[in-house]
Amino acid sequence: MPESPEVQALAEELDARLTGRALTGVDVVEFRIEKTRGRPPESLVGEHVTAVERHGKLIDLVFGAAGRLVVSLGRHGWARWAEAGEPSDAGLASGAAPGGAADAPPPTLATLSFGDGADRVDLELTDAGDWVSLGVWVVDDAFAVPAVAKLGPDPADPAFTRADFDAAVVGRRKQTKAILQEQESLAGIGNAYSDEILHAAKASPVAHAARLDEAALDALFTATVGVVGAAIDARRGIPIDRLKAEKVAAMRVHGRAGEACPVCGDTVREFSFASTTAEYCPTCQTGGEVLPLRSGET
Incomplete structure (x- = not known):
């Protein structure tokens, strides 16, 4: 299960790589991950990422005034990159130990594309579980997501006392x-x-x-x-x-x-x-x- 140290590192990498980029495409393979059916991820196509934040174990892609794409990685969810024209860097994304036999890469449930042509990068959201635990919401306020609203204080927060x-x-x-x-x-x-x-x-x-x-x-x-x-x-x-x-x-x-x-x-x-x-x-x-x-x- 992803926990705050790894999710924080993921959020920081996404922030560095995606801030300023436009969302140019969305391909949802497993529609059960969409938790705001009236406002699907496709509704943010054309908008630019302004920041990426973490709330507990959830990732929050901020698209300015257009809204937020909040991702719950659930029990077995994760993410990987696929540069334009290259296969996704599944590598050890499934959790295989270095030097050991790699497991089959987990299936991609949704792909978010940023940029166009040779500059395009695809972020694949995966889930390695036997049941779908990954979830995505499009909201104006991250606290509209129940899993965010219920969070207690975060020990990683400098303000934690x-x-x-x-x-x-x-x-x-x-x-x-x-x-x-x-x-x-x-x-x-x-x-x-x-x-x-x-x-x-x-x-x-x-x-x-x-x-x-x-x-x-x-x-x-x-x-x-x-x-x-x-x-x-x-x-x-x-x-x-x-x-x-x-x-x-x-x-x-x-x-x-x-x-x-x-x-x-x-x-x-x-x-x-x-x-x-x-x-x-x-x-x-x-x-x-x-x-x-x-x-x-x-």
Whole structure:
């Protein structure tokens, strides 16, 4: 699932490459991605991009007074370039690891063309899932998109404060990992970075926020801001076809079950609950306790 560090890098690359360019064509292959049927993406053809912004895990292509094209990447969505006369740079866009066997490129559900002739560049919106999670809206205000309107404060925002964090976390009778992933509470964090944050904070993925003492809350706040900020810095400037692979390579515990913890050397373990999984280090995070593979097991 795309999360704020990679989506921020994507937004910055789109901003650099598309600002000032006119949208000259739209080809929607999967019409289920259109969420504003009365105002399709084609309605922006001829308009120029004035900026590209990020809201949580969503991309916002701004076309000045003409409107905005907001893209939710969903669970398996992403983007890739196709220069005029060249095949799309699918490369590692499907998430294959460097040097490994590349998966088949994910299908293109929509193509946005900018410019004409030899100067044209196509932005392909893809979805690698078994069900369509990609979505696009054409709106005047990004907050007209429900997924944007519901977003909580973003830990990547320089204005994010400890008070914002406390309002989202303190006293809640809910597992901390679930809160970190809850977009209404904290924008932009998903399964992978919640694991990384909890590992950095030495916090258990199953601990309820209401049971965290002041020291634990301090550590969790510092880790939340630090992990997200460092990941954004690390992804900045990396071409979008390599971002997913770079994310995978940078993980310390997420996706590392069975490997050694880079901090203490203990074996990273996996725990499943609800519809998600967590990877954690027993020594660093649970006082040596190995959690059952699935919630509710003994």
